[in-house]
Amino acid sequence: MAVGARSGRDEPEKGREELAERSPGPVGTGTAVGTGTAPGAGADAGAGGADATGGAGDTYSADDAEGGNVDDHTGNDGTGGEGTGAGGDGPEPKKQRAFWKELPLLIGIALVLALLIKTFLVQAFSIPSESMMNTLQRGDRVLVDKLTPWFGSEPERGEVVVFHDPGGWLSEPAPEPNAVQRVLSWIGLMPDASQQDLIKRVIAVGGDTVECKRGGKVQLNGKPLDESAYLFPGSTPCDDQPFGPIKVPEGRIWVMGDNRQNSLDSRYHQELPGNGTISNEGVVGRAIVVAWPVSRWSTLPVPDVFDQPGLGAAAALASGPGAVGLAGALPLVLWRRRRLTTRQNA
Structure with a gap:
C-alpha cells in the first residue's frame, strides 16, 4: 500500500516538472491530480488534465484537441476567408450602357457616313420633268455616281448624266427649301432644291462632230445612230429642232433628252457660250x-x-497622217544608222 501511495504522489510531481519544461506558461491546475483513488489512476488523470488544459503559451485549446472548430484558422464559413466562393474580391463585370444613351452617338456616326457618301460616292436626285421619258419618269429617284470623276473619269457617249445649269438653261428660279429639306439635302437624303441641276443623255464628247437634219437621224462622226432603244415612242430624232454640224470642243459634251419633243437640251441653247455644249467640270x-x-x-x-x-x-x-509619217520615217532612220555603223567600222 505504501508503494502504491508513493507512486501515486510521485507521478503527479514528475508530470508537473515535465510540463513546466515544455511550456513557457504556468502549469495547469488539473483537479484530477489529487483525486485519484487507485494506484496510478491519479497520475494518469493528472497528466491528462495537464495536457488538456495546457499552458497560457499553447496555440490550441481543448476544443482543438477534440477536433471541434478546426476551420477557425481559415475562415468562419470554411470558404477561404471573407471572400465569396464565386471569385473572391475580383472586379465586378461592367454594366452595359442604356440604349438611349448610345443613340446620339449612333445618329452622329450615321450622319457623318451619309455626308461622306453624298460628297464622294453617290447622291440621290429627283426627276422633275418628262424630258427623259421613258427612260426616266417624273418623280423617279436616281442614284448618281460621284466617285469616278474624282479619279479623272470623264463623261462618255450614251451615259445619262446630271450637270449644273451652265447659265440660261433654266428660266425658272429654284424654289426656296424649308429647314427640313435643307437638313435632308445636306446629308444626301433629298436632292438639293437650291441647286439648278439637269439630267440628259450624252450624245457627243470633245472632238466629235454631231448633226441632225429634219426627217433624218442623228449623225455622230458621220455615222447614223439608231436611237430606237431609248427614244420616247413617237419621238423623232430632231424634227422639232434640227442642228449642226457642230464640232464639240475638247473638255465639253453635247447632251439631248430621250423625249426629244419635250426637251430643251443642247439644241435650244446654241446662242450661249459653248454653242449649247456643257463643260465636263459642270457634270455632277x-x-x-x-x-x-x-x-x-x-x-x-x-x-x-x-x-x-x-x-x-x-x-x-486625225492621227492617220502622223502614223503614216512615222511608218515612212522608220526605214529611213534604220538605213541611216546602218550607214554610220559601216563608216565607223571602215
Whole structure:
C-alpha cells in the first residue's frame, strides 16, 4: 500500500516538472491530480488534465484537441476567408450602357457616313420633268455616281448624266427649301432644291462632230445612230429642232433628252457660250440606277448603239497622217544608222 501511495504522489510531481519544461506558461491546475483513488489512476488523470488544459503559451485549446472548430484558422464559413466562393474580391463585370444613351452617338456616326457618301460616292436626285421619258419618269429617284470623276473619269457617249445649269438653261428660279429639306439635302437624303441641276443623255464628247437634219437621224462622226432603244415612242430624232454640224470642243459634251419633243437640251441653247455644249467640270456624275419607286428599279447602262465601230473615226483620221509619217520615217532612220555603223567600222 505504501508503494502504491508513493507512486501515486510521485507521478503527479514528475508530470508537473515535465510540463513546466515544455511550456513557457504556468502549469495547469488539473483537479484530477489529487483525486485519484487507485494506484496510478491519479497520475494518469493528472497528466491528462495537464495536457488538456495546457499552458497560457499553447496555440490550441481543448476544443482543438477534440477536433471541434478546426476551420477557425481559415475562415468562419470554411470558404477561404471573407471572400465569396464565386471569385473572391475580383472586379465586378461592367454594366452595359442604356440604349438611349448610345443613340446620339449612333445618329452622329450615321450622319457623318451619309455626308461622306453624298460628297464622294453617290447622291440621290429627283426627276422633275418628262424630258427623259421613258427612260426616266417624273418623280423617279436616281442614284448618281460621284466617285469616278474624282479619279479623272470623264463623261462618255450614251451615259445619262446630271450637270449644273451652265447659265440660261433654266428660266425658272429654284424654289426656296424649308429647314427640313435643307437638313435632308445636306446629308444626301433629298436632292438639293437650291441647286439648278439637269439630267440628259450624252450624245457627243470633245472632238466629235454631231448633226441632225429634219426627217433624218442623228449623225455622230458621220455615222447614223439608231436611237430606237431609248427614244420616247413617237419621238423623232430632231424634227422639232434640227442642228449642226457642230464640232464639240475638247473638255465639253453635247447632251439631248430621250423625249426629244419635250426637251430643251443642247439644241435650244446654241446662242450661249459653248454653242449649247456643257463643260465636263459642270457634270455632277453619271446616273447609274433608278432607286425609287421600287416598281421601277433598274440600271441605266450605255445603249449598244454607242459601241458600234467607227464612232471614233474622226480621232483616228486625225492621227492617220502622223502614223503614216512615222511608218515612212522608220526605214529611213534604220538605213541611216546602218550607214554610220559601216563608216565607223571602215
